[in-house]
Amino acid sequence: MLNYALLVHAAPYSHQAALSALRFAETVVAGGHRLKTVFFYHDGVHNASALMAPPQDEVHLADGWKRLHDEHGAELLVCVAAGLRRGLLDAGEANRHGSASHSVEPPFELTGVGQLVDAMLTNDRLITFAP
Amino acid sequence: MTTHPSFDIEPQDLLVVLRHPPHGTQWLREGLDVALVAAAFGQRVGLLFQGDGIFALLKDQQAGALGQKGTHSQIAMLEMYDIEALWVSEAALAERGLAREDLMLPTTSLNAEAVAKLLRCHPHTLIF
Numbered sequence: 279m280l281n282y283a284l285l286v287h288a289a290p291y292s293h294q295a296a297l298s299a300l301r302f303a304e305t306v307v308a309g310g311h312r313l314k315t316v317f318f319y320h321d322g323v324h325n326a327s328a329l330m331a332p333p334q335d336e337v338h339l340a341d342g343w344k345r346l347h348d349e350h351g352a353e354l355l356v357c358v359a360a361g362l363r364r365g366l367l368d369a370g371e372a373n374r375h376g377s378a379s380h381s382v383e384p385p386f387e388l389t390g391v392g393q394l395v396d397a398m399l400t401n402d403r404l405i406t407f408a409p
Numbered sequence: 410m411t412t413h414p415s416f417d418i419e420p421q422d423l424l425v426v427l428r429h430p431p432h433g434t435q436w437l438r439e440g441l442d443v444a445l446v447a448a449a450f451g452q453r454v455g456l457l458f459q460g461d462g463i464f465a466l467l468k469d470q471q472a473g474a475l476g477q478k479g480t481h482s483q484i485a486m487l488e489m490y491d492i493e494a495l496w497v498s499e500a501a502l503a504e505r506g507l508a509r510e511d512l513m514l515p516t517t518s519l520n521a522e523a524v525a526k527l528l529r530c531h532p533h534t535l536i537f
Contacts, residue, residue, distance in 0.1 A: 359442065
């Protein structure tokens with residue numbers, strides 16, 4: 279059994295890499311390995327949007343990640359610096375910035391790049407999915 | 410420009426590969442952010458500038474014209490964070506008509522074989 283962390287740079291529905299990351303993550307846990315951390319960075323932060331509404335006959339990426347958290351305990355970390363400038367704010371940040379609404383909800387967590395470094399150092403593998 | 414085919418590479422804890430120029434995308438800025446944060450967390454970090462990433466090191470850069478902050482302020486911070494292992498692809502320099510003297514920091518240029526060795530000998534690599 280290996281501990282995995284994923285780094286997702288790709289925006290949802292813009293690039294295959296976002297869907298490939300989810301498919302890889304599902305395969306990791308199906309194979310008996312542990313998916314400990316998914317870190318969303320660059321345009322990948324959009325995968326955490328609570329407001330995404332894809333057509334019903336397409337994979338719902340945010341729900342797919344939530345399922346991996348609920349059923350397998352994967353932590354879903356969103357880079358706060360990359361997220362804020364792209365409009366990905368949780369309730370706390372929205373309040374702090376005077377925004378009328380927020381777009382990130384648990385189990386997605388806004389966090390710093392330090393958590394990516396930590397995930398890199400503490401897992402057996404860190405796999406990057408980039409456009 | 411000198412080539413060091415048998416250059417003895419000292420591996421760092423993390424190699425960050427930078428392949429994008431300062432303007433046009435956010436790749437370089439966010440890649441440098443990871444390098445700086447990792448160094449602040451006590452990791453020894455090395456940078457490999459490949460392709461258009463070479464432009465990150467060009468002297469006399471300015472910010473503002475495109476409404477982007479640019480990245481030279483981050484490059485200027487590297488030394489303060491003890492990020493001194495800076496490698497550049499010899500081919501990337503040559504293809505752009507540049508020499509190491511055009512760059513704002515001292516670097517080591519690597520041929521293709523040495524770049525491959527560099528990637529092999531690092532325990533962690535992040536590519537931007």
